[in-house]
Amino acid sequence: MIKIRLKDGTVKEFEAGITVADVAKSISQGLARAAVGAIVDGAVKELNSTIDHDADVKLLTFNDEEGKKIFWHTTSHILAQAVKRLYPNVKLAIGPAIDTGFYYDFDADFTFTDEVLRKLEDEMRKIVKENLSLERFVLEREEAIKFMQDKDEPYKVMLIKDLPEDEIISFYRQGDFVDLCAGPHLPSTGSIKAIRLLSVAGAYWRGSEKNKMLQRIYGTSFPKKSELDAYINLLEEAKKRDHRKLGKELDIFSMHEEGPGFPFFHPNGMIIRNELESFWRKIHIKNGYKEVMTPIILSESLWHQSGHWDHYK
Numbered sequence: 001m002i003k004i005r006l007k008d009g010t011v012k013e014f015e016a017g018i019t020v021a022d023v024a025k026s027i028s029q030g031l032a033r034a035a036v037g038a039i040v041d042g043a044v045k046e047l048n049s050t051i052d053h054d055a056d057v058k059l060l061t062f063n064d065e066e067g068k069k070i071f072w073h074t075t076s077h078i079l080a081q082a083v084k085r086l087y088p089n090v091k092l093a094i095g096p097a098i099d100t101g102f103y104y105d106f107d108a109d110f111t112f113t114d115e116v117l118r119k120l121e122d123e124m125r126k127i128v129k130e131n132l133s134l135e136r137f138v139l140e141r142e143e144a145i146k147f148m149q150d151k152d153e154p155y156k157v158m159l160i161k162d163l164p165e166d167e168i169i170s171f172y173r174q175g176d177f178v179d180l181c182a183g184p185h186l187p188s189t190g191s192i193k194a195i196r197l198l199s200v201a202g203a204y205w206r207g208s209e210k211n212k213m214l215q216r217i218y219g220t221s222f223p224k225k226s227e228l229d230a231y232i233n234l235l236e237e238a239k240k241r242d243h244r245k246l247g248k249e250l251d252i253f254s255m256h257e258e259g260p261g262f263p264f265f266h267p268n269g270m271i272i273r274n275e276l277e278s279f280w281r282k283i284h285i286k287n288g289y290k291e292v293m294t295p296i297i298l299s300e301s302l303w304h305q306s307g308h309w310d311h312y313k
Contacts, residue, residue: 001013001014001015001016002014002015002016002018002051002052002053002054002055003054004018004023004051004054004055004056004057005054005055005056005057006027006057006058006059007057007058007059012026014026014051016051016052016053017050017051017052018050018051019047019048019049019050019051020035020037020038020040020045020046020047020048020049020051020057020059021035021047021048021187023038023051023057023059024038024047024059027059031059031061034061034062034223035047035059035060035061036060036061036062036067036070036071036186036191037059037060037066037067037070037184037186038057038058038059038060039057039058039060039066040055040056040057041055041056042056044060044066044069044070044184045184046070046136046183046184046185046186046187047186047187048187049184062222062223068097069097070097070184070185070186071097071186071191071192071221071223072097072098072101072102072220072221073095073096073097073102073181073183073184073185074134074185074186074189074191074192075101075102075124075192075195075219075220075221076095076096076097076102076103076104076219077095077134077172077174077177077179077181077185078124078127078128078174078189078192078195079095079102079104079120079124079197079217079219080092080095080104080177080179081127081174081175081176081177082120082123082124082127083104083106083120084177085123085176085177086119086120086123087108087110089108089109090106090107090108091106091107091108091152091153091154091155092104092105092106092107092153092155092156092179093105093106093107093155093205093214094155094159095179100220101198101218101219101220101221102218102219102220102221103216103217103218103219104216104217105203105205105214105215105216106214106215106216106217107155107205107212107214107215108215111200111215112200112215112217117197117200117217120197120217121195121196121197124195125195127174127175127189128189128190128192128193128195129190130175130189130190131188131189131190132174132175132188132189132190133174133187133188134172134173134174134185134186134187134188134189135172135173135174136170136171136172136183136185137170137171137173138168138169138170138171139169139171140169141160141163141165141167141169144160144169144171144180145157145160145161147171148160148180151178155205156179156180159180160180170182170183172185174188174189191223192221192223193222193223193224193225194221194222194223194224194225194227194228194229195219195220195221195228196219196220196221196228196232197217197218197219198218198219198220198235199217199218200215200216200217200218201215201216201218202214202215202216203215203216209310247263247269250268251266251267251268251269252265252266252268252269252272253265253266253269254266261308261311
């Protein structure tokens with residue numbers, strides 16, 4: 001028998017080899033349905049991971065940050081599978097979870113328009129309904145390289161070649177789709193009830209302008225449609241308060257090609273700016289600060305150092 005210490009300090013005994021999912025079931029069916037993974041002795045694990053020793057276990061749901069990452073990472077794989085089903089010649093790059101959802105980078109010879117995104121969403125929903133199991137498997141380094149070469153996935157081959165020699169190279173299979181990935185993931189695609197693809201942006205492979213520009217599809221997903229609806233509403237409200245939109249509508253500033261990244265303040269904007277600077281100046285003087293002024297025109301090297309040069313040159 002092994003002892004599992006839960007988040008609330010409760011200690012429960014189980015047979016060695018119990019899965020994270022079964023630990024959740026032992027607590028309640030509700031938790032078993034909501035659980036997406038666990039942190040076992042500090043490491044994030046999948047629901048089908050086994051525990052064969054005494055351990056501290058924190059069960060994760062979508063409400064946990066780590067739980068969201070598992071959920072969204074799996075959704076990125078569903079997106080990639082949908083793309084490969086509808087557009088087999090598209091090449092896959094990377095697709096991680098991020099703070100508000102996920103993205104996946106693709107090398108395609110066409111543009112991912114809004115119409116294409118809606119088609120992909122429909123295909124993703126089909127994949128969810130198929131409730132495909134996600135199965136992890138590992139390959140030796142040379143096998144892994146050949147595996148992705150045979151699939152004509154050059155970006156995956158590059159990723160594998162960059163891994164340390166002793167790295168365990170793992171893949172996840174869901175139905176007819178396989179992706180290079182360290183995980184963790186949900187047990188199946190069926191848990192993801194609400195999906196929305198939000199936008200497309202350009203992204204250089206590995207973040208370098210020397211490499212090819214890929215197309216990055218951003219999206220998000222939730223266990224319930226009501227949660228997705230609430231999030232989309234939040235985004236719409238945020239757009240209404242976007243300073244770039246309000247700046248134009250309220251005649252505060254405008255942007256011009258002559259100064260990319262630098263607002264041209266209008267009279268309304270100068271009133272706001274002067275008031276803010278006056279308030280700022282009073283607070284700083286009160287707290288013992290002294291004011292200096294630096295040149296407006298500076299060496300090109302400063303903009304390389306700040307990272308702005310590649311965006312505005």
